[in-house]
Amino acid sequence: MPEDSRVTAIEPVLIKNYPAWLEAQPEPLVRWLQDSGFKPTHRAHCLLPPYADEVSRVLVTLEDADDIWGLGDLPYRLPEGDYLLKDMQGATLARLSTGWGLGAYRFQRYKAAKRVPACLRIEQTAVYEAVAREIAACSLVRDLINTPAEDMGPTQLAAAARELADEFKAGCEVIVGDQLLSRGYPAIHAVGRASVHPPRLIDLRWGSTEHPTLVLVGKGVCFDSGGLDLKNASGMRHMKKDMGGAAHVLGLARMVMAHRLPVNLRVLVPAVENAVSGDAFRPGDIIRTRKGLTVEIENTDAEGRLVLCDALAEAAQDKPALIVDFATLTGAARVALGTELPGFFTRSEALAKGVSGAGERTQDPLWRLPLFDDYRYQLESPVADLLNCSTSPFGGAINAALFLEAFVPPEIEWLHVDLMAWNLRARPGRPRGGEAMGLRALFAYLNMRFGDGDA
Structure with missing residues (x-):
């Protein structure tokens, strides 16, 4: 119990332990709970008045004390002020605090929130620093x-x-506009050349070359009209999120650098707008890529894989220990897995097992999808090395992953994450709008593989 009377204690109680807890409470508090109609359901809470020499506290009932979202809706359901978790420490404190912090987020660039969130104090320095790193990355x-x-x-x-x-004393080079052609990134240039905002390749480097090389690649299509194969109005409405892959690799890079993970980090973000103008690339065009492969354009709305293929080819030049790409790549992945579960692809069984396990441990799940070789025929072109997408409506996420795989040498470990990056509904700790999906899981995996395993 905090000594400061201005701080309200939060007392989590497991539902299975609630009868015993209730029996130990003074009669006035028992009557208070009965009169207020409190039911000990998952994530239910009740403000308890002070009794005897105690101060006010908040009762929260949970099915599982390790549920990261157990306190996720409390920042805006509790009155403004400072709160402290009672008798909580270590990993459980970190999990519940992370959910609270993610639930406190509101996007306020254009409209101020109606109130400030309730504030959770974390008095253990190591826990506070770890939680703060995760919240900062997800908020970014x-x-x-x-x-x-x-x-x-x-x-x-x-x-x-x-x-x-x-912020982290890293290097950052940006290749802009026609420099992409002279420097050998023709596919990125082709996709972005129609916009009044020139395309570019962002190249961030941090760490020591003495450490294993990790390359993160993020799709940075800042708006996707569909190009000449124009999307309809509903399909275009949320296409500001089509740079969600870029946002994820920047957030993951923040976690890697803040934690000082012993890696030689490189982040590649092809940043473009897929616009419509007289200079837009067209269906039937054949585009050369950085790797030298030619690609026939079946559909200009399959542009993300085009900018990624040049970035992946560049990533492979470093012969890294691991390449990870994030992309809001296919609607087919959303059809297969829904909007709240990212899919991932890899040939490495060890990598797949490690990422899936990290997703379970962090309650930030991802689901493996197959790189099914029998579908490669759908990317065959009679006039180029590849089609940029299949004419079939089936297996779109797999076909996109197979396309990208053509630009990564087989000896390099590679993970491709296809995600929504957007919450269509609000849940505890996860408001509607842009979302970091798989981010905490991937950092946990990277920390286990390259670091000390203590995130």
């Missing part, structure tokens, strides 16, 4: 995705990367 991802394309185009996305690089 959410902020970048929630910002509309007018204020988060290729120029602003590059500025956000530079700001992150400056």
Whole structure:
């Protein structure tokens, strides 16, 4: 119990232990709970008045004390003020505090919140620092995705990367416009050339070359009209989030650098707007790529894989220990898994097992999908090395992953994450809008593989 009477204690009680807990309470508090109609259901809470020499406290009933979202809706359901978890420490404190912090997030760039969230104090320094790193990274991802394309185009996305690089004393180079052609990134240039906002490749580097090389690649399509194969109005409505992959790799890079993970980190973000103009690339065009493969354009709305293929080819030049790409790549993955479960692809059984396990441990799940070789025929072109997408409506997420795999040498471990990056509904700790999906899981995996395993 905190000594400061201005701090309200939060007392989590497991539902299975609630009868014993209730029996130990003084009669006035028992009557208070009865009169208020409190039912000990999962994530239920009740404000308890002070009794005898105690101060006010909050009762929270949970099915599982390790449920990361157990306190996720309390920042805006409890009165403003300071709170402290009673008799809680270590991993459980970190989990519940993380859920609270993610639930306290609101996007306020254009409209102020009606109130400030309740504040959870964390008195254990190590726990506070770990939680703060996760909240900062997830908030960065959410902020970048929630910002509309007018204020988060290729120029602003590059500025956000530079700001992150400056904070952690990393290097950051940006290749812009026609420099992409002279430097050998023709596919990125082709997709972005129609926009008044020139395409660019963001290249952030941090760490020591003495450590294993980790390359993160993020799809940075800051707005996707579909190009000449124009999307309809509903399909275009949330396309500010099509740079969600870029947002994720910047958020993951923040976690890696803040934790000082012993890796040689490189982050590659092809940042473009897929716009419509007289200079837009067309169905039937054949585009050369950085790897030298030619790609026939079946549909200009399958542009994300085109910008990623040049970035993946560049990532492979470093012969890294691991390449991870994030992309809001296919609607087919959403059809297969729904909007709240990212899919991932890899040939490595060890990598797949490690990522899945990290997702379970962090309650940030991802689901493996197959790189099914029998579908490669759907990417065959009679006039180029590849089609950019299949003419079939089936297996779209797999076909996209197979396309990307053509640009990664088989000897390099590679993970491709296909995600929504957006919450269609509000849940505890997860408000509507831009969302970091699989981010905490991937960092937990990277920390187990390259670091000390203590996130």
